[in-house]
Amino acid sequence: MCGIVGYVGESKAQDFLVSGLKRLEYRGYDSAGIVTVAPEGEATLIRAKGKITDLERKLVENKKEDTIGIGHTRWATHGEPSEANAHPHQAGPLYMVHNGIIENCKELKKALKGHEFKSDTDSEVLVALINSFYKDGKYPLVNAVVQALKLVQGTYGIAVVSVKNPDEIVVARSGSPLVIGVGHDETLIASDASALVGHTKQAIYLNDGEVAVVKKNSIEIKTLNAEPVSAKVEEIETNLSAIQKGGYDHFLLKEIMEQPDSLTETLRGRVDAENGIVSLGGPGLSEKELRSIQHLIIVGCGTAYHAGMLAAYYIEQFTPEITIETVIASEYRYRQAYIPKNSVAIIVSQSGETADTLACLREIKKQGVKTIGIVNVIGSTIAREVDGGTYVHAGPEISVASTKAFTSQVIAMVMFGITIAQAKGVRTSILKPYVEEIAKLPGEIKQVLASSADDVKKIAGKYKKYDHAIYLGRDTAYPTAMEGALKLKEVSYTDANAYAFGELKHGPLALVDDRFFETAFLPKGMLYEKAISNVQEVLARGGHVIAVTNNQKFDLKVDDVIRINTSLELFVPILMNLISQLFAYYVTVAKGYNVDQPRNLAKSVTVE
């Protein structure tokens, strides 16, 4: 979603602003802009609809040596994507960039009679409000920002500069992340630490309700109630190679292919396959607390939700007397759900910033329920607000479509489930097969990716002409089907939906015709024969079936078969999901769409 960058120091601000915005491109945006201020107070504002390259074209004629500035990539909420609606927005001597939504902007706007609005955005209302307190420089900027923010309802991460004080940036956050990078004779600002990588390793993560005055050699933080905050400087762990394509054409393919390594990182120091034991440091629950868990609520959105669904199927296989409910965060946050005693909530999020998931976390905490985060981005808001948690350590995920995070999320949750089972005294002989397969999984993923990528590419070429797809599975292959359909629809714009095989006859079977193809996930196991009967029902109605199976003897006459050769039995659906990821990637490349930044989508969804 929207991205913010800022710079104050001794180098050319424009250089960092543009390179920083490029780093944030993956978040999704439709327009961009930067403003820099010269020491004598002249501002240079450049904005463009479209991509950063469109902004760069305009920059050619407007190169400046200014050493302070702010920049933004906008993902439209209020007002269409256009230059006028792009940030920074101006009010008198102030320029501001804003992530989030000002919910009471209509009421605030009514009170701002003197300001002539040039955009349809809620953000312009906020900068005009700040200027109404700043009185064109009569009062300190930070005081004006605080006074304005006290009137605001909604979410914000903001950075404000003034032509009257061209040595400081005022930043503030509530519900939308902001990181301050501490450099030598320079201070940098970003909504996402990846923009800072290569510039500094030292970062301060602003908390909700905090405001900071940022200068080249100082950072002063306080709360909106004027209490001073002593900043904690943290290390940025990401390195440059993790956020570059590393020889791949697209981040999506890089991230799919990275899974043997990213999962290895998830498992590092946590799995003892020989003894069938898992040790997780993060959840922070005592043996007694783990033993008493009777109910798990798993909360997430999109891919994180599917990861939760799949993990739930596994955890209930080996953990006795436990009820697991996997819920969609955007729904659950408004439900009047009763959470029984002895519950623990697992909050799943790659970015750790998803607004609905964060809202759920806060609602659940209000009920006194312990929350455990399964989060990828270190230092993110969810990671900081949960009671305990397990970082999945999958490394930065740049492509909007989530791939490697899914695999790591599922396994991190299964490991948490095993931790509960261990505390409940489940016999090692029951848990050991899971632990052993988890340990083998990175190697099996490597093998499946290497052996199937070319076949999947060929098959994808055949199916790119279809506008409709149905993904089918049952048991652990059902969440796999759901995740496969999501991947295909979000990157290739194919209308793909998933159903549990057993549901076919209750409606979806009516869809089967020449316009559709059906992807059937068929892992060997208890429900294999039943799933085969379901496939036959589809074939009997003229369906075009791609079968994905680990049954080497599979001999049904379907259109295409993708065979997975593996010694694993339990985690075959995770291997099948690799096929879905590759298939979505290759269909999209064949169609010629932007695989890494699908239209209308953003990487981290920080607004409701």
Ligand code: M6R
């Ligand atoms: O950062 P999160 O894991 O909380 O994000 C949740 C969803 O927005 C995300 O998984 C989304 O569905 C992806 N685009 C799926 O590929």
